[in-house]
Amino acid sequence: MSASVVLHVFLLTFLFFSLEYYSMRVDKYLSEKKKLIEKKLDTLLPPESEYPEIIHRAMRYSVFAGGKRIRPILAIAGFEACGGKTLNRILPCACTIELIHTFSFIHDDLPCIDNDDYRRGKLTSHKVFGEAIAVLTGDALLNLSFEIIANTNLKVRTKVDILKEITKAIGTDGVLGGEVVDIISEGKKLDPEKLEYIHTKKTGALISASLKIGGLCAEASPKKLKALKDAGSKLGYAFQIVDDILDVEGDDSRVGKKTGKDAESGKITYPGLYGIEGSKSKVKELCSGAKGIFDRFGVKGEILKDITDFIGERTW
């Protein structure tokens, strides 16, 4: 073998093991943090035995119906990227983001909105508990999130900053605004501006806020907070485009809900407007942009870059 062939074999082997290493690193991080989050969620939610039991059962049913806990993990990773160390400082707030995400999809799944029977492979809240309880369960999770923030051990100033961030992300210029435009756009002509609005608000706003809340809990500088928010916007947008791609390409059992629904219902999607290849290339561009920002956090931002790759390549 010539020296050049040996070098090539060596480089390819190195690349393979490096990729394996990074993939193992992110898998380990995600699984460890997921466990911590679920343990904390269990202590934050009222027990099922507490009166009136049905709503506490319904809250726990949807919160513990699976999910990768990507949003709270991003909050933890943002916290750590800004030098945060004591995880107990970030865990309750990270959990509130999962509760807010759950509130949002319980209402979104209702017959009068998306009319989804399954979520994460399980029956949706209204299918199990009825519509009335599903509406109130969403309300209770949203309210509980704020109650948790109020009762954390953070400085009062930090609590208020988190409250400002999170309410802005949920409001009519955030998740709820995105949902409204999603609803009123159904069956209408595809429009790139509207598509971007829906994606960046409906999904992007909470993902972006997750990262920033991590930074707030670590008392990061305004510059770092802005970086987290900017990277979060790109990551959130990428996350939603991948969602759209999976609705076309994914299989029901892996994605955990009925795929192909967007096209059926006449929903505006990224692949519908730019095709699958155009969508995949946009995901790459957004992830690369987010990673460029995470570079500024040096070695502490490495895991955020790994999570970005994980989100860009996800199949669930």
Place this chain on the structure above:
Amino acid sequence: MSASVVLHVFLLTFLFFSLEYYSMRVDKYLSEKKKLIEKKLDTLLPPESEYPEIIHRAMRYSVFAGGKRIRPILAIAGFEACGGKTLNRILPCACTIELIHTFSFIHDDLPCIDNDDYRRGKLTSHKVFGEAIAVLTGDALLNLSFEIIANTNLKVRTKVDILKEITKAIGTDGVLGGEVVDIISEGKKLDPEKLEYIHTKKTGALISASLKIGGLCAEASPKKLKALKDAGSKLGYAFQIVDDILDVEGDDSRVGKKTGKDAESGKITYPGLYGIEGSKSKVKELCSGAKGIFDRFGVKGEILKDITDFIGERTW
């Protein structure tokens, strides 16, 4: 005429004018404060022209669909009873209580819960904007309430105290818990304990919190805060019993919604359990208890006593 007759005529005239005076005083107070609250609500809600317009129109539609604004007025009166002077300190928080009340009744009126077509004499949110927008409008009002609290000029400590109070009042041990028990009890055997739970939680919790939030904005002592909360519980309970009485005795045009619905739907009500006379005597007992507590605030608590009478005798 004998001296005794003259004395009787004099006393009756005095009593008549005193009652007139107090009635005028409370009317003037309620109408002045209502104006202030509605002016402030107008500045706190996003304009109808803001994108996505439909949800901002829907939010304003329900918030401005009438109402006596009793809850925010109680917050103001609680604030003043504790020595609060600058109304700008209490007004935003008082308004959030009205927004929370509105969120709660928009969801309560939904077809899957109470299925009410009218509220305060106007079509309910879902009848005008459709169910999907009504669900999201309720969500947006709840979220906006917390956003407003976060952005007031109060001390951060006070904001967090208010947040704790309000989330507890809304949660599954408050308004939402009361609604859940109300729903699951429909058509079941009347049970005094359950009735008290529903009334004190579904209506009482927010009315009681209104008064305490007034005290919190005035930085009142824990003793005064407790007094406001205790009196508020009685007042809130009385308020709901009057509601039940009006459902039997009131007329639709004055009450602003369909009366007689409770009996039709098999709902547990106070008159259903204790009769109209028993209900009226309970209202008197509760109002008298609340007024006894308000006495501790001296002259500054006078208006709270007047409002208590007003609530006990209301016909709307």
